[in-house]
Structure formats: structure tokens, C-alpha cells
Amino acid sequence: MSRAVVTAIRHASTALLNADVAAATLTAAEQNTITGLRDEIEDLLPVLLARQQPFASDLRLVLAAVHMNLDMDRMGALAGHIAGIGVSRHPVLVIPPEALPTVSAMAEVATSLAEKSALILATRDPIDAMQLDLDDDETDALLQQLFALLNDDWGHGTRSAIDVAMVGRFYERFADHAVGVGWQVAYLVTGSLRTGRM
Amino acid sequence: MSRAVVTAIRHASTALLNADVAAATLTAAEQNTITGLRDEIEDLLPVLLARQQPFASDLRLVLAAVHMNLDMDRMGALAGHIAGIGVSRHPVLVIPPEALPTVSAMAEVATSLAEKSALILATRDPIDAMQLDLDDDETDALLQQLFALLNDDWGHGTRSAIDVAMVGRFYERFADHAVGVGWQVAYLVTGSLRTGRM
Numbered sequence: 001m002s003r004a005v006v007t008a009i010r011h012a013s014t015a016l017l018n019a020d021v022a023a024a025t026l027t028a029a030e031q032n033t034i035t036g037l038r039d040e041i042e043d044l045l046p047v048l049l050a051r052q053q054p055f056a057s058d059l060r061l062v063l064a065a066v067h068m069n070l071d072m073d074r075m076g077a078l079a080g081h082i083a084g085i086g087v088s089r090h091p092v093l094v095i096p097p098e099a100l101p102t103v104s105a106m107a108e109v110a111t112s113l114a115e116k117s118a119l120i121l122a123t124r125d126p127i128d129a130m131q132l133d134l135d136d137d138e139t140d141a142l143l144q145q146l147f148a149l150l151n152d153d154w155g156h157g158t159r160s161a162i163d164v165a166m167v168g169r170f171y172e173r174f175a176d177h178a179v180g181v182g183w184q185v186a187y188l189v190t191g192s193l194r195t196g197r198m
Numbered sequence: 199m200s201r202a203v204v205t206a207i208r209h210a211s212t213a214l215l216n217a218d219v220a221a222a223t224l225t226a227a228e229q230n231t232i233t234g235l236r237d238e239i240e241d242l243l244p245v246l247l248a249r250q251q252p253f254a255s256d257l258r259l260v261l262a263a264v265h266m267n268l269d270m271d272r273m274g275a276l277a278g279h280i281a282g283i284g285v286s287r288h289p290v291l292v293i294p295p296e297a298l299p300t301v302s303a304m305a306e307v308a309t310s311l312a313e314k315s316a317l318i319l320a321t322r323d324p325i326d327a328m329q330l331d332l333d334d335d336e337t338d339a340l341l342q343q344l345f346a347l348l349n350d351d352w353g354h355g356t357r358s359a360i361d362v363a364m365v366g367r368f369y370e371r372f373a374d375h376a377v378g379v380g381w382q383v384a385y386l387v388t389g390s391l392r393t394g395r396m
Contacts, residue, residue: 157350158359
């Protein structure tokens with residue numbers, strides 16, 4: 001599921017930055033995969049809990065899995081939103097040249113956070129998990145940078161401004177959920193950390 | 199927690215529609231209450247699961263509680279965002295006159311959905327829970343109506359358009375989470391319904 005999320009955000013950014021319809025289709029396909037896995041996990045969790053009567057760390061695993069399942073499902077949906085906006089004026093690009101560096105940077109950070117959260121799911125390293133939270137500061141800085149461009153001198157019209165703002169917001173939420181996955185891994189390992197809800 | 203969410207969205211809409219700083223402060227206080235309850239519930243769930251070894255419907259209750267806890271926490275955060283935007287130009291109103299009817303209607307629907315989800319948590323009526331989903335269609339229609347206003351003839355500048363768009367989006371997400379609570383109640387009662395993730 002975490003690998004599908006990485007693939008989804010990659011395709012979504014390709015769709016966005018190139019008005020690439022094929023990439024948007026691939027994003028949608030990946031989103032379907034993610035939703036399917038979400039449903040599988042949701043069906044599995046009550047069965048696991050009921051049959052195996054897990055204790056302590058196993059119990060934490062189940063609770064963390066509920067959270068992470070929702071986080072990753074949401075990441076897939078946000079990738080879908082980004083791809084959808086990206087091709088909404090095909091073949092015209094939705095992101096005007098002056099916003100492109102910032103949006104591209106947001107796309108890179110989001111992809112990197114998704115990759116790291118997928119890795120952390122495998123390694124269960126709580127230090128790496130905490131690091132995600134710091135990495136995410138870059139997303140917040142980039143979003144501020146993006147919103148600073150969207151002032152009343154913006155020369156591309158109202159709809160364009162809203163599209164750019166929404167894309168920024170979606171990347172930010174995507175990054176927040178990647179951090180959320182990290183927090184759940186930290187909780188899983190240490191049993192004491194709170195979810196970093198945002 | 200569900201009552202605090204209702205209070206939060208009421209204060210948030212007052213803050214938004216009147217640039218009312220006191221109401222924004224009350225929203226923030228309510229959001230703190232919600233976050234506190236979220237943490238209490240998160241701490242309680244593993245204890246409940248481990249000590250009481252719940253089966254079947256009790257087990258569903260725990261899993262549903264994890265979901266609803268996240269939904270309601272998010273509703274509190276969204277109310278906070280709405281209030282924050284609402285007073286960001288105090289004493290100037292953020293919502294221009296032509297958008298006011300639509301935004302007011304969205305505020306009313308969001309409050310009503312929050313009230314209904316709080317009631318459904320008490321009654322556990324799965325039919326009412328499913329009805330929430332239908333009620334939410336109104337939110338989607340209102341959001342479309344709002345975005346139709348935000349075209350290139352919008353006369354209030356780029357930042358204003360983005361604020362209005364974000365407020366619309368936040369009400370929509372708030373409503374989605376209220377529906378999410380309803381789905382969890384339906385799951386709780388019937389054991390077979392999926393979460394209506396959005």
C-alpha cells in the first residue's frame with residue numbers, strides 16, 4: 001500500500017506538471033489499488049483482533065494499522081485530486097511558470113516523504129519516523145512561498161489562482177499524512193508517542 | 199466530543215460570517231477540548247482492547263471509535279481553520295456579499311450534519327446514519343455553486359478568492375467527516391458497511 005502511494009504521487013505530479021492525461025489515468029488506477037488494499041485491511045483487522053487476541057505490541061500494531069490505513073488511503077485520494085486538477089485544462093498547463101519551481105519542489109518533497117514513510121514501515125526506525133516531521137517543515141515553507149505568489153498582482157485569473165492554491169494545499173495534506181504514518185510507526189515501536197495529528 | 203464539534207463549528211461560522219474575534223477564540227478553545235478528548239480516547243482504546251478482550255460488536259465499537267475519533271478531531275481542526283480565515287482581515291469580512299448566501303448555507307448544512315452525527319452516536323440508528331450521506335449531497339452542490347462564483351469576473355482580488363475557496367473546501371471536508379461518523383455508526387450496528395471514505 002505504501003509503495004502504491006509513492007507510485008500514485010509520482011504519477012500525479014507528472015500529470016500536474018505536464019498536463020499528462022496518461023499519467024492522470026495511471027494515478028486513478030493506483031488510487032483504485034490503494035482503495036482495494038484499504039478495504040482488505042479494514043476487513044482483516046477485526047478478524048485479526050478477534051481470532052488472535054493480540055497483546056501489547058501486537059495490539060499496538062492493529063491500532064497503528066487502522067490509522068496508517070486511513071492516512072495512506074487519504075494520500076491516494078489527494079494524489080487523485082492533484083492529477084485531476086493537473087489535466088483539467090489539458091493541453092494547457094495548470095501551473096504558470098512563476099509558480100512552477102515552488103510546486104515542483106512541493107512535489108519532490110511530497111514524493112520523498114512518501115518514499116521515506118514506506119521505508120520506515122519496513123525498517124520501523126523511530127528516529128527516522130521523527131525525522132519525517134522535520135522534513136515536513138519544508139512543505140510548510142514552500143506552501144507559504146506559493147501563497148505569497150498568489151497575491152492581487154497574480155496575472156492568471158481567479159480560477160488559476162484557486163487551482164494553484166488547492167494543489168499546494170493537497171501536497172501539504174499529503175505530506176501531513178506521510179508524517180502521520182511516521183508517527184504511527186514511532187508509536188508502534190515505543191508505545192508512547194502520540195499521533196501528530198494536523 | 200461530538201457535542202464539542204457542534205459547538206466548534208457554530209463558533210467558527212460566527213467568526214467567519216461576522217469577523218468575530220471572540221467567536222474565533224471560542225472556536226480555538228473548543229478545538230483544544232476536542233484534541234484533549236481525542237488524546238484521552240487514544241489512550242483508552244489500547245487499554246480497553248487489552249484488558250477486556252472484546253469480541254464481535256464490542257470489537258467493532260473499538261475499531262469504529264478509532265475512526266470516529268480521527269473524524270471528529272479533524273472536524274475540530276477544520277472549524278479552527280474556518281474561524282482563522284474568518285478573522286484574518288478583522289474587522290473586514292472575508293466573505294463578500296455575493297458569496298454570503300452560499301457560504302451561509304454551507305455553514306448551516308455543516309452544523310446540521312454535525313448535530314445529526316452527534317445524535318446518531320447516541321441513537322445508533324443506521325438508517326439515520328445512511329441519510330447523512332444523502333444530506334451531504336447538498337454540501338457538494340453548494341460548493342459547486344460557490345466555485346462558479348469564483349470565476350475570472352470575481353471582483354475582490356486573488357487572495358479573497360482563495361480564502362472563499364478554502365472556506366468552501368473546509369466546510370466540505372467537515373461535512374465529509376460528519377458523514378464518516380455516520381458510516382462508522384452504521385458499521386457498528388450492522389457490522390457490514392464500509393467506511394465511506396472521501
